[in-house]
Amino acid sequence: MTDLFNKLYSQFLNGKTDLKAFRDFKESLNHLPDNELSGRMEAHWNENNDYPVMDASRKQKIRRTLREQINPQNYRSVRWRRLSVAVAVAAVLSVFIWNITLLYERQIPESPFLAEAPVGNKVLLTLPDKSTVKLNSESSLSYTYVKGKRVACLEGEAYFHVSKDREHPFVVQVGDLNIEVLGTSFNVRSYKECDEIETSLVEGSIRLFDSNNPLESFLLKPSQKAIYSKNNRKISFHHTDNVKETAWTQNHLVFESEKLSSVLHKIERWYGVEVELLCPDIANDRISGSFKNEQLPYVMEALKMQYGFSYEITGNNVTINKSNIK
Known part of the structure; x- marks a missing residue:
């Protein structure tokens, strides 16, 4: 288990984790007691000179994020006793997103950034471009660069707050539906058992198009919801209440x-x-x-x-x- 953990951990920190390796990494985390996990993480950090020294403000931010992940104020403790895997992964993501961000600043990542929220859990992420994403239960997200665009592939539900970068548009791919933005906040819901993909815009603007017909696109305004049918590929628009659409994030x-x-x-x-x-x-x-x-x-x-x-x-x-x- 020691060799496997160290191998998977190193791959994760260097952005070379595929989906299978990411799930194996979570499984290895689940088999480590908290004190052993903490020791392994600290030892790995100290033994590798590739990671720059963190300043005091960065350490304080990481401590605050860890406290929010492990002891969230909005969740009762009874529910969180079951979340050993999710909390461990969320904590690791929170700590080492700093390192991933530094790697992003040096070079465009070759492998996708991967994250997953198991059933019964939610995960808050900071992507390499400093956009934030909150994944709802039973959801997964991959993130990478494709031809100058920031591309996120989503299964399930997520709330996005995208950092503005006019040189690199941000695209969320949900099946055949593409949602393109420059900087905005919106919610996307698309679970496997549902025929529909729902996109609700909180602020900013987004453009939606079917990958099979990219020349036909639709603009969504704040407080509007777009419902895309996976079966007939049609999009309908509705006024909506953003408080209700994003209630799950609270x-x-x-x-x-x-x-x-x-x-x-x-x-x-x-x-x-x-x-x-x-x-x-x-x-x-x-x-x-x-x-x-x-x-x-x-x-x-x-x-x-x-x-x-x-x-x-x-x-x-x-x-x-x-x-x-x-």
Whole structure:
């Protein structure tokens, strides 16, 4: 394990990690106690002379970021006890993004910058160009340069705040949909089980186009949402409430007139659990609600009051029983 960790760790720090190696790196992190991980990281840093000495302000910023990652104020401690892998990876990303940024300043990276938020977790990233991205649960992102453009490939949901760089446009690729910006803030949601890709603009402007028809593009204005159908490749536009669209970034679980089955999928992703609904007759019922920083039992109790079902939480499994439905 020592040799494997050191190899993967070195690859990660030097920006030479592919997706498989990144996942292996996370797995190796999960098998190391906190004190051993800390010692390994410090030893590796001290043994390599390629990394410049950090000044006091940089160290203070890293300490602050680590505290936010490990002891976030907006999350209750019960939920975070399960997040050993995500917290470890987020902490490493927070510390060594400084080194990755320095590498970016010296040369254009040859390999993508990779990040992943496992189910039940969220990860805050600073990209090599100093743009920030918050990944929602069960989401992944790769970032690299392609022909002078900053290109990010997304699966899942993310909130972007892009640093302005007119010489290097920023493009988010979500399947066949391309979202191009110079500097702005926006939210993108595209999970595998959904036919639609939703893009909500908070500030600035973005241009959307299908990779199969790049000459036909659409401009999105603040407080507008674009919905792109993966099946028919059509884009529709709607006015939206940015507070609701980005509520998840403030740890606020919101659903508005959504099918119960969709709400249960959100709960699965949000809390890192699997929900089994044994009463499919209520799956298409529409429900609205919101929860902020609530633990899973509280959310299930609220749904129980609405529908009168019984439920059982066993580890990471939630079973909703139809026997007590009114």
